[in-house]
Structure formats: structure tokens, C-alpha cells
Amino acid sequence: MKQFLSFVKKEFYHIFRDHRTMFILLGMPVVQIIIFGFALTNEVKNSRIAVLDMAKDEASASLINELEASRYFEIEKYLLSYQEVEAEFKTGRIHMAVILPQNFSSDLLHLNTAQVQLIADASDPNMANTLTNYASAIIMDYLERITDGRKLPYTIKTEYRMLYNPQMKGAYNFVPGVMAMVLMLVCTMMTAITIVREKETGTMEVLLVSPVQPLKIVVAKAVPYMLLSMVNIATILLLSVFVLDVPINGSLLLLVLESILFTLTSLAFGLFISSVTNSQQTAMFISLTGMFLPTIMLSGFMFPIENMPGILQYISNVVPAKWYYIIVRSVMIKGTGLATVWKETLILFGMLLFLLFMSIKTFKIRLA
Structure with missing residues (x-):
């Protein structure tokens, strides 16, 4: 256990020494939530x-x-x-x-x-x-x-009522989507790149011959990104409540637990990418095209899935961000509980197990 914690500590040192990585991990979530909350909105003003x-x-x-x-x-x-x-x-x-x-x-x-x-x-x-x-x-x-309330002949009066978002604020839609995007960016892409970088620089061979088991080495490199993702979740929720006036109507504990589940799923996908690629460019390309772009296009927070062709609607079912977006919107905005989102939770958990199995299956303990 002491050796495992030493590897985790080493990975934290790598992250903190790289200022560009630190900006991506901690600065980008703040920038994205502000941009999506204020600039990119489906409201039309002025x-x-x-x-x-x-x-x-x-x-x-x-x-x-x-x-x-x-x-x-x-x-x-x-x-x-x-x-x-x-x-x-x-x-x-x-x-x-x-x-x-x-x-x-x-x-x-x-x-x-x-x-x-x-x-x-x-x-x-x-x-x-x-x-x-x-x-x-x-x-x-x-x-x-x-008309002072007078009833005119054959007048039909239509009354509108907007549930959950009476002011029709765009932030109510974008905050759940930004949470999915940030966690996908930090967990999937950064985890994949950091492990592949060890392969490119040749230090992975040194790590593999150390007394620590290869699987523990990979997990140790993923732990810092898991902890930083928790910081990002807290940052996004604080900005949402106090800056964008988006309330948390449901259980905060359930929302955090679901976010942890999605984070683990994203980490597992990053580990899978790192196990099948040997260059940072390839890992980044697969991360962007395989998860980041589908998160934007097929999760439902930018474009309604119901309006898409049938084939794209089926493809959207394999995008973890779609299910996480539904969960966050249901718990955070609608105030529902686990009884409403249990199906989406099981789907995410199934994706986590599948990606972990594929990551272990394809991980090579010998690089040559």
C-alpha cells in the first residue's frame, strides 16, 4: 500500500509541475461553466x-x-x-x-x-x-x-406554465451538459495521455519492472484525476448555485455519487484508450472523436436527440454522457430521486464494468 501511495504522490507531482495541465484540469471547468452559462444560451435577449x-x-x-x-x-x-x-x-x-x-x-x-x-x-x-x-x-x-378581463365572444384563453424552469433560463440546460463535458475531458483524455506519455518517453518500462504490480501502477496514475474531478464537481456546483442561480432541487449526496460513477466510467475509458495506443496524438484523437465530440453532439444537451435520425438515436445510447446528463437534469433540476434514475444508473455501471474488463484485457505488461 505504501508503494501504491508513492506512485500516486509521484503522479500528483507530475501534474502540479505542468502548468498547462493544471490549467486544463482546474481552469477549464471554470471557463466552460461561465461561457456556457452566460454566452451560450438558448435564451434570446435584447x-x-x-x-x-x-x-x-x-x-x-x-x-x-x-x-x-x-x-x-x-x-x-x-x-x-x-x-x-x-x-x-x-x-x-x-x-x-x-x-x-x-x-x-x-x-x-x-x-x-x-x-x-x-x-x-x-x-x-x-x-x-x-x-x-x-x-x-x-x-x-x-x-x-x-380588455380589463372582459370575456369577448369566442375568445380562447391559453395559459402557460413552465415546470422546473419558469424563467426559461438556458443555464438550467447547459450546467448538466458542462458537468459531463468537463469530467469527460479531465478523466478520459488526460488519463489516456498521461499513461501513453510514459510509453513514449520510455519510463513505462521502468515502472513495469518495479515491485508494484502493473495494474496498480495504472490505477495509481488514475487516482489523482479522480480526486481532481471531485474538485471540479464541487467548483461547477458552487458556480451553478451562486453565480448562475441554478438550484440543486434534489439530493446533493445522490448527485455527487452519480458524478463519481460517471467519473469512474470516464477514467475506465481513458485507461482503455491508453492500453490500445502508443502515442499521445493518437490517444488525444481517439478521446476527442470517441467521447468528447459525442458528448457535445449526442448527449442531448446541445441538440435534442428526438430530432435526430433513427441511427444516431441508437448510437447515442452508447455515449455515457447521455445517461449522466439525464441523471443530473433529473436530480439537480427536477428534484427527483434514485427511483427515477435507477435505469440510467445501471446503464452507467454496466458501461463501467465493460470498460474496466476491456482495459484489463488489452493492457500489456510488456511493451516490446
Whole structure:
């Protein structure tokens, strides 16, 4: 045991002496959680719009003020004619135009109905759909307020309720995904590279002829990354709660235990890569293409899996990050317990056992 701890201590020295590795291990998680939490979000705020108010009355001015007062829209320009709309879109300065007809106020007062035209730039269909939905909600809220609750003939009222994330914050979606990405980066890629580096420099031969068993040597090199991953988990959770205002609604203990399980699975995959490769470039390439990119593309936190072709949906089932993302989202955001995520937990545990078996099976105690 003393020899094993000495190898672990040696590996910590290697990590702490390499400042670039330290930045990747401890600095990148902070950078990623801040970027994904604030910059990369599916929320749309302060979108530039143009307004063509042909009515120029009290009702149209009130509605325009409602749009401008929201955090979603910023009026870039007031148009004077309908012909200016397309020209303004071509400049790329606006994402949506709001057209209020000349008889807006009179139609609203006498006919109990009025038309508002929303023209959006659908070169980005997701943004166009989101902006029109935002504007429609503001218009309906304005209409309900000015009618003073009176029930108009054949009026259908739709009530929306957003569970778990009523403010529709993008951080609620990205934090679980960033946790999976960070743990995959630290555990899989760094573990694979550090062991293969020993092969390239020739020091692995020295380690293998030492009194310590070869399997213990490999495990000793993985232990520091396991401990550093726990630091990263704590950092991400603290930033999520105190910086991004993402609550932990479920059991913190369950969330930590599930994170440890995913970390062990990622470490096992890194050990498997190191056992079948002999160069750092190859290990990095396999780590990126085999796990890191699938984590981004096929885990479900960037793109909905349900919208993918059937073949990609089947392939996503072999990506550990998909199941971990479901677990974190269920425990952290929805506040559910083990009774809800037991299936995903068993799948991750099965992947861990399979990767450990493959790592031991393919590990070579002789390099020549």
C-alpha cells in the first residue's frame, strides 16, 4: 500500500509541475461553466427590432412601449413606410419587424380585434420562432390588460406554465451538459495521455519492472484525476448555485455519487484508450472523436436527440454522457430521486464494468 501511495504522490507531482495541465484540469471547468452559462444560451435577449407604426395613436404607442420595456427586444429603428422593411432586413441590423396598421386603435375599440404583423428573419429559424413567440406573448398580455378581463365572444384563453424552469433560463440546460463535458475531458483524455506519455518517453518500462504490480501502477496514475474531478464537481456546483442561480432541487449526496460513477466510467475509458495506443496524438484523437465530440453532439444537451435520425438515436445510447446528463437534469433540476434514475444508473455501471474488463484485457505488461 505504501508503494501504491508513492506512485500516486509521484503522479500528483507530475501534474502540479505542468502548468498547462493544471490549467486544463482546474481552469477549464471554470471557463466552460461561465461561457456556457452566460454566452451560450438558448435564451434570446435584447434582439434588435424595427417598428412601423402607421396608426400613431395612444394604443399603438402603448403596445410599442410594452415591447420595448421587455428584456427581449430593443428597438433599433422606427420605419416610415412598408418599403423600408425588406431593406432594413438586408442590412442585418434587425431580427424582426413589427407592423401596426393605420386603423389599429379604432379596430381594437369598435371591432374588438386588431391586426399586428410580425416579420422575422428566418435565416435563423430557431431565433425567428423564439422572437415571434415572445412578441405574441407580450401582445396577448397587453390585450388581456386593456380588455380589463372582459370575456369577448369566442375568445380562447391559453395559459402557460413552465415546470422546473419558469424563467426559461438556458443555464438550467447547459450546467448538466458542462458537468459531463468537463469530467469527460479531465478523466478520459488526460488519463489516456498521461499513461501513453510514459510509453513514449520510455519510463513505462521502468515502472513495469518495479515491485508494484502493473495494474496498480495504472490505477495509481488514475487516482489523482479522480480526486481532481471531485474538485471540479464541487467548483461547477458552487458556480451553478451562486453565480448562475441554478438550484440543486434534489439530493446533493445522490448527485455527487452519480458524478463519481460517471467519473469512474470516464477514467475506465481513458485507461482503455491508453492500453490500445502508443502515442499521445493518437490517444488525444481517439478521446476527442470517441467521447468528447459525442458528448457535445449526442448527449442531448446541445441538440435534442428526438430530432435526430433513427441511427444516431441508437448510437447515442452508447455515449455515457447521455445517461449522466439525464441523471443530473433529473436530480439537480427536477428534484427527483434514485427511483427515477435507477435505469440510467445501471446503464452507467454496466458501461463501467465493460470498460474496466476491456482495459484489463488489452493492457500489456510488456511493451516490446
